[in-house]
Amino acid sequence: MTAYFAAVVALLVGLAPLLVFSIRASPPDGLVALNLGGTIATLALMLLAEATQRQPFFDLAVVSAVLSFAGGLAYARFLERWL
Numbered sequence: 001m002t003a004y005f006a007a008v009v010a011l012l013v014g015l016a017p018l019l020v021f022s023i024r025a026s027p028p029d030g031l032v033a034l035n036l037g038g039t040i041a042t043l044a045l046m047l048l049a050e051a052t053q054r055q056p057f058f059d060l061a062v063v064s065a066v067l068s069f070a071g072g073l074a075y076a077r078f079l080e081r082w083l
Contacts, residue, residue: 004051038068
């Protein structure tokens with residue numbers, strides 16, 4: 001097990017509290033957890049790509065970064081109408 005795999009595991013463990021928080025929190029606070037979770041997932045995918053030396057994982061990380069940003073904007077837009 002390399003240091004990259006250990007870092008991926010540490011980041012994935014850090015996603016668990018965000019999941020619990022986003023379920024119990026108010027919608028604006030859930031939006032913050034959503035954006036932070038997207039950032040952590042993107043970093044985990046980048047570390048996984050480096051650990052395995054596989055290019056598709058890095059491409060997936062780039063797509064995840066763009067889509068998590070777009071998803072956060074869409075959620076904020078619907079949240080604006082709801083509140």
